[in-house]
Amino acid sequence: MSVFVDDQEKALRFYTDRLGFSVKNDIPLGEYRWLTVVGSDAPDGVELLLEPDENPAAREYTRALAEQGIPAASFAVDDVDAAYGELVSAGVTFVQAPAAGGPVRTAVLDDTCGNLVQLVSPA
Template identity: 55%
Template structure:
């Protein structure tokens, strides 16, 4: 069994698509109309046949509540692996990304947390 798609709730699909592609560097794989919304998936530029990230609209009250509660409590919605957290932190600061946690050593890893501008905190970790 493999994970082929995972989703993250976003409050604005267009804004999320722009942030996740232009700022973070993901590649758009699918962008298909789905009723009043779209089925938008992204992949890593390093693994374009790998797991897809679905930018899921948070129009469902349960999804909206879940998303806002995670944000209020400072809990990241998901985690992305990067080669060098400090280097990625510095790169993203140049794009005006707002961090809620600067690079911090946790055991053998370094993590940082930023706001994706679409209602989520995202954690990055070196791998």
């Protein structure tokens, strides 16, 4: 899965230091990198590509999603309220505190790289 980011190094620090992902691939490709992260508890799981938003279409897409409050990615967690508390303590900014949404609870954070990211757990 790709997430377009405005700065790969900043994104890497945020997704590893703040959200707890682990680096899976960090391969230089000229000016950029093939930079993927995975859940620390799932090293062979789905990879998140931290992809540069250098393409004007990618930049516009990312901007439009954020302006409309639409998350670029959604991650399942065991307990949204607990994750929210831990991440706020770690300095993560949320644009939506935990809220009920039918059979789930959600919260939305700002990844500092141009994206909103939704966390979701069973209600």
